[in-house]
Amino acid sequence: MRIAALMLFLVAIQPAVAADPPPLEAYGRLPIFDLMQLSPEGTRAAARYTDDGVDVVVTLDVATGKFTSGANAEEVNPRRLRFVNEEQLILVAGRTVRTWNVRHDFDYSTAYSFDSRTNEVRVLLRHARDLYPYQSGLGRVIGRDASTDTIFMPAYIGSTRPVNGIYAVKPSIRRDTIVARGNSDTIDWFLDAEGKPIVREDFDDDDNLHSIWAVDERGKDEKLLYELETDIPAIGVVGLSADRQSLVVLQSSQATGGTAYYLMSIADGSISGPVLHREGVEVERVISDINRVVYGVEYAGFLPSYSFFDKGLEARVNVIQDRLPDMAARLVSWDDAFDKLLFAVEGGITSGAYLVFERDNPMPVVLGHFRPDITEEFVAPVEITEYTARDGMTIPALVTARTDVRETGNAPLVVLPHGGPEAHDTYGFDWMAQFFASRGYVVLQPQFRGSDGFGYDHLVAGQGEWGGMMQTDIDDGVAFLIDAGVANPERVCIVGASYGGYAALAAGAFSPHLYKCVAAIAPVTDLPRKMRRARAEHGGDDWVLDYWESLYGAEMSEKDTLRSISPVYHAEAFAAPVLLIHGEKDTVVDIDQSRAMHKALRKADKDVEFVRLKGEDHWLTQEQTRIEALQTVAAFIDEHL
DSSP states (O other), rough: OHHHHHHHHHHHOOOOOSSSSSOOHHHOOSSSSEEEEOOTTEEEEEEEEEEEEEEEEEEEETTTOEEEEEEOOTTTTEEEEESSSSSSEEEEEEEEOOTOOSSSSEEEEEEEEETTTTTTEEEETTTTTTTTTOSSSSOOOOOETTOOOEEEEEEOOOOOSSSEEEEEEEEETTTEEEEEEOOOTEEEEEEEESOOEEEEEEEEEETTEEEEEEEEEOOEEEEOOOOOOOESSSSSEEEEEETTSSEEEEEOOOETEEEEEEETTTTTOOOOEEEEETTTTEEEEEEEEETOOOEEEEEEESSSSEEEEEHHHHHHHHHEEEEEEETTEEEEEETTTSSSEEEEEEEEEEEEEEEEEEESHHHSSEEEEEESSGGGGSSEEEEEEEEEEETSSSEEEEEOOOOHHHHOOEEEEEEEOOSSSSSSOOOOOOOHHHHHHHHHHHHEEEEETSSSSSHHHHHHTTTTTTTTHHHHHHHHHHHHHHTTSSSEEEEEEEEETTTTHHHHHHHHHHHHTTTTTEEEEEEEHHHEEEEEEEEHHHOOOOHHHHHHHHHHHHHHTTTTHHHHHHHGGGGGOOOOHHHHHEETTTTTOOOOHHHHHHHHOOOOOOOEEEEEEOOTTOOOSSSHHHHHHHHHHHHHHHHHH
């Protein structure tokens, strides 16, 4: 009865049903509500609100859902929000810049404070002593002293040879001081309840040495807890136990079949556990507070699931998810006491909404919809399925299609390989998949080997398989839907972004007659070029190069192997028309990757179109250019399918 009541409630709070399918812009636009977070006491929520040319950061009263304050976010462009107390927020923003002493465009980050009492937005660390001026990642908060309204933020300190250190920041009075300085290898810090350093993490790229130190309050070495010679860190330190006597560390292993969390004693470095794990499943993220104290984990996969140290809290979360069948209910925020839990809910009957569940109250408060123009009747069903690859491996997949299209069969198919590649799609409301489904296409999202979220074996099976079995896994998914009578073999197009863009172009190069059109957004096209840029940015001995070499299955010096799996060197093989889209401010995959592909295809006299998105980054975070990208892809597919 409670499930039925909640379902009726969710339907009731949907906006009025439209007579016609929503326009393309309803799918391509940014969510109206995004980045929502609860305050420490749970009385307020904050979110980015974008609608009809308005872009603001707002606070809302949780009990009523009404706006209580707001500030213009258009210039700030926040990417993360976090409450310091009931009145003050930290906004973390980023923009692509180029300066005279940095060789390439880079993602410059800034932290702001927002006082909801005065609606004032201020830059943090603006006048901080010895702050290195050119850095990404600024804005992290690794601790809070509630008694003094002080937050602790890591940042690079020093003008010429910067090192990772910690600033103590008081947003209300614009005061910041240096708490500790690390060394040239420092990558992270962990603090006690008063904000004093207790652990420092280092990684020496030159000597390939990962180490963890217990430190004094100035950050100086006291005791070596862990040391391992390794090209890439084998463990990830993600937080602290509630008593701050142990570090919580993440390790992926064949023994657990996925990733699991262990405890490392700060007293002697001994490791125990695993303490939070599920056999054969990877961990998506930790559930932790502003002080990095870990309370539980979210597991990876199509649908989110959770484990907590507090089994009562775990039971509450499970009950809430059980009451939302056929939906993805993801825990995104909570108050300090975990009395109020904020969930982002997508799929099933909703295109997205934020719901707050209070302890002992079965009915939630709705704080905002993601896409109010896309009502229940236009949310296409998403099916979780799997198929068998040609070598026998099981490949998970999502298939999105209107019910009438699925029942009729023999429909045009759009294949959407995800980025990463060590990533995965999730059940819910994928804006691009839902758009094409609304127009009568079937959409396949294959979780090819090398995708994370489906266990250790599935993940590592992708190493060395760029352009190989990772690629044929996608082709086998197409064959699966054709054999099932769902897809028309003469009407198949592939569209992808980032690694998905690489996969789309690799499909055009290595399976040229399976796909009738190929669209790639911010794609990797030339692996030798990509590695040369990475070396220029990070240096010749950086772990980033080791990481990519492990995925490619070839070292940087093995140019012939890298070229053999790079679409740019196989332009002659393309049979299908190609659409390339790339943001001019992309700092993840340089636009030169698309320029090179465009040049190679034109030289080979192939059908190719190249669209440059002015001012856009890697993630299509600007509403107008994201809509432009969707319009371009939609017109391209309509023309060729």
